[in-house]
Amino acid sequence: MRSRRAMSGAGGxxxxxxxxxxxxxxxxxxxVLGTLALGALAAPAISSGCVAGFDPPSLVNGxxxxxxxxxxxxxxxxxxxxxSYATPGAQVTFRIHYQDGLGxxxxxxxxxxxxxxxxxxxxxGDDYYGxxxxxxALAPEIAAWLKRxxxxxxxxxxxxxxxxxxxxxxxxxxxxxxxxxxxxxxxATGGPRFGSAYVFFVACTGQLRAVQDQGTGRAGTFPVGCxxxxxxxxxxxxxxxxxxxxxxxxxxxxxxxxxxxxxxxDGDEMSEDLAAIPTVERCPIDRDExxxxxxxxxxxxxxxxxxxxxxxxxxDVAEDDLDAKQKALKEIVWVNYFADMGDLDGGxxxxxxxxxxxxxxHAVTWIPPSEPGVAxxxxxxxxxxxxxxxxxxxxxxx
Numbered sequence: 057m058r059s060r061r062a063m064s065g066a067g068g069x070x071x072x073x074x075x076x077x078x079x080x081x082x083x084x085x086x087x088v089l090g091t092l093a094l095g096a097l098a099a100p101a102i103s104s105g106c107v108a109g110f111d112p113p114s115l116v117n118g119x120x121x122x123x124x125x126x127x128x129x130x131x132x133x134x135x136x137x138x139x140s141y142a143t144p145g146a147q148v149t150f151r152i153h154y155q156d157g158l159g160x161x162x163x164x165x166x167x168x169x170x171x172x173x174x175x176x177x178x179x180x181g182d183d184y185y186g187x188x189x190x191x192x193a194l195a196p197e198i199a200a201w202l203k204r205x206x207x208x209x210x211x212x213x214x215x216x217x218x219x220x221x222x223x224x225x226x227x228x229x230x231x232x233x234x235x236x237x238x239x240x241x242x243x244a245t246g247g248p249r250f251g252s253a254y255v256f257f258v259a260c261t262g263q264l265r266a267v268q269d270q271g272t273g274r275a276g277t278f279p280v281g282c283x284x285x286x287x288x289x290x291x292x293x294x295x296x297x298x299x300x301x302x303x304x305x306x307x308x309x310x311x312x313x314x315x316x317x318x319x320x321x322d323g324d325e326m327s328e329d330l331a332a333i334p335t336v337e338r339c340p341i342d343r344d345e346x347x348x349x350x351x352x353x354x355x356x357x358x359x360x361x362x363x364x365x366x367x368x369x370x371x372d373v374a375e376d377d378l379d380a381k382q383k384a385l386k387e388i389v390w391v392n393y394f395a396d397m398g399d400l401d402g403g404x405x406x407x408x409x410x411x412x413x414x415x416x417x418h419a420v421t422w423i424p425p426s427e428p429g430v431a432x433x434x435x436x437x438x439x440x441x442x443x444x445x446x447x448x449x450x451x452x453x454x
Contacts, residue, residue, distance in 0.1 A: 110347065111347070112399065112403065114395060114400040114402070115157075116157035116394050116434070117158065117396070118156070118292065118294070119158065119168065119259060119294055120154060121154045121257075121259055122153045122436045122446055123438070124151070124255075124298070124300040125139070125151050125153065126148055126300060126313075126442070127151075128147070129147040129149070131146065134308065136312075137310070137313075138312060139313040140300075140441055141303050141311040141441070142232050144232055144235070145232060145234045146232045146304075147231050148231075148302055149227055150228045150257075150300060151227050152226050153434075153436075154170075154296070155394075156168055158294070168260070168261055169259075169264075170259050171222065171223055171224075171264060171280075172221060172222030173191055173194065173222075173256040173257075173258075174216065174221075174255045174256075175215065175217035175218065176191075176216065177232075177233060177251060179254065184301070187299075188279055191256065191278075195279060197214040198221070198264075219231075232304060236251035236253065237304060237306055242306075248309075252301050253301070254300075256298070256299045258282070259297075260282035260290070262282045263282070263285070265282075265283050266279060266280060267280065267281040311441045311443050312375060314374075314389050315370055316369055316446075316447050319365060319366065319435055320364075320366045320419075321334045321364070321451065325368065326450075333430075333449070333450045335451075335452040335454060336453055337361065337424065338425060338428055339360035339424045339425065340359075340360075341354065341426060342426040346399060357401055357421065360424070362423055363421070364419050364420075365393065365421075365433060367391045367407075367418060369391070373407060373437075374389050377410075377440065377441060385410050386410050387408070387440045388409060388410055389406075389407040389408040389438065390406050390438055391436065392404050392436045392438070393420045394435075394436070395431055397424070397430075397432075398424045398425045399423050400421065401421040402421075403420070405418035407437070424451075427453075428454050430451070430452050430453070431451045431453055432448055433448065433450070434447070435448075
């Protein structure tokens, strides 16, 4: 996130497990990209008249990275599909899914530049911030490269441990080293030996610059910031740094991205064809009124016409997830919903539970905005081992 994690400052949210495969606790930390899911759980929706007057986390009103979806290229020795679990020497391609929701329909979306930094494997402590010194050392090389571009447009990209950075692309491919398991020991709590590769990303609506470490915690500060043309540092509505992590297990286990086949709107499958998107009437209650505080405030989910949005997810979406004793349990799967117009009555729904299995009810309620336009609805399906998939559909509001 924020199968990306977003980082605050960018010190990180949730952290990472030091011993992947050692227990199920690693799953939640591995899969939740920063605080997307946790924020949705902790923050109230606007469906109550007593709610606090702020925007819910499901509203996309700035630069938002929904997920970084990983795909491991199959090989003759390992033909199985996989996402967050790879093998030594495997190629892994990452695709970032984001939206800029800042500004109104007249302004349009701002240009967003995406940068990628791979090449950090098995950092000290197996923590993402163990990669920070390497990233900081890369910053002057990037500055020198930009200078060389003025006279040599084909100047080779800077590299981190032999892995070139990625610029201005929604995808990025790395090759896991053949030696990623060398020198690794099995976790004391059980399970196979493992290694991990980190890929960092930056989504920025301005220009990247190196920044000094100002962090007071153990993680410190992400060594890159985003600045506008006047040199002002941009905030989280314009700059999202984060990372995703790929594990390599000695036993060669895999993890497929969970399958999401589309979305339904009031029971009907939503089309990808712009000419066939659903059309609804706007809600007369404006955004400020929806954020009114106090128990006497009007409930917009009662006053407005509501619409049901549901992700189409097969019942067998959850794979087996081995615990530290190699016992097969079902992985946890959940779906996050987002909208750049209107409001949702909640942003997260559990799809499959380790104990109960598949849960059929994972729909949310959406009310249209007070102004006409075309709303983007985004659903992100995640599993507890870092797999994810993203579906976006449109709704016309008149």
